[in-house]
Amino acid sequence: MTFGGLPTRWEPDGTSRGTAIVAPGRAYPPSMPLLELARRALLQHGFAVQQIWWDSTTRGDEDPGTWVRRHVADAYADEQRRAGGADRVLLVGKSLGTRAAAYAAERGLDAIWFTPLLTEPEEADAIAANAGRQLLVGGLRDQLWDADVARRLAEGGCDVCEVADADHAMATPDAVRTAEIQLEVARAVGAFLAAL
Template sequence: MTFGGSPTRFEPSRASRGLALVAPGRAYSPSNPLLDFTRVALLQHGFTVQQLWWDTTARGDAEDPEPWVRRHVAAAHAAEDADHVLVVGKSLGTRAASYAAERGLDAIWLTPLLVDPAVAEAIAANPGRQLLVGGLADELWDRAVARELADAGCRLLEVTDADHAMATPDAVRTAEIHLEVARAVEAFLAGLPGRPAA
């Protein structure tokens, strides 16, 4: 799937407390529900939001996805000047975990690719605050790895019947799951230091 063009930026209604870099999935754009609800929560909590929109067909099969994602995230980060930077990644975007770990950046990982040891090890190595969100019906989610990361200090939302889109075949249940995710994101952001005055 092809996503169009340049990054999209959103400013909070008050002074910004930091920058959130949003790295989407391969076929899950920033306008899809999980990332859009997260954008709203970030703005509500005073973050400037920089969404990355990418054309994954431009990567080609020969290029390793991790350096490709890192390159996009690094370019967006370099273009900004912010004291507090938070990374939000969905699926393919969670391959930015090594970039976040090297810099100790706080992160929200939506359906991280925990079956890939490189992603799991990068999350484990990150000294920043992290939220992991996944479902047991997602074949790219590893429950044992998620529990180890939670024991090491990551916050965790694990939904029994959710797939890789944090969805089910039932529309109402999917909406309920998305509400659970929004509440987890809200609680995570509320717990970060430096929360601005309302």
């Protein structure tokens, strides 16, 4: 599978532990740093990776949650057909893609949420309702991250990687510090996947 000539699916070396479906952000495609780090970590830990590529400007007036859900549901159905319903599915979302949290909760899917929209109660409630293992990654300089909500979700069982000086891209104006943040996130993702 390709999107604009780019591959959208990767298989791990050896036996697969399942498939990760990657739902990107509004203007943060799967090739951007957080999702590329996640792709590499997922492959390293034995997961196939299926990326969703979208043009969020085509959403029109459709509710963002409904629009994301439709894309994720289609990818999930494709994976279930591919594996005969036996494959373990993990969801990975960035910002807009984290609107798949309710879909994940309905199925008890493990998930990694990069910069989830914790200032929106329905998103936080969906994460809280999920019986699957979840990793939340966010920064205190992100206006869509709520540290109190993150703490409550951690108390409810979510793993949380919170970086004091990171913005919505998990970055800062300083290139070296941004690279350090990416390393911290990569370690958190690796530890989460190793513990699944």
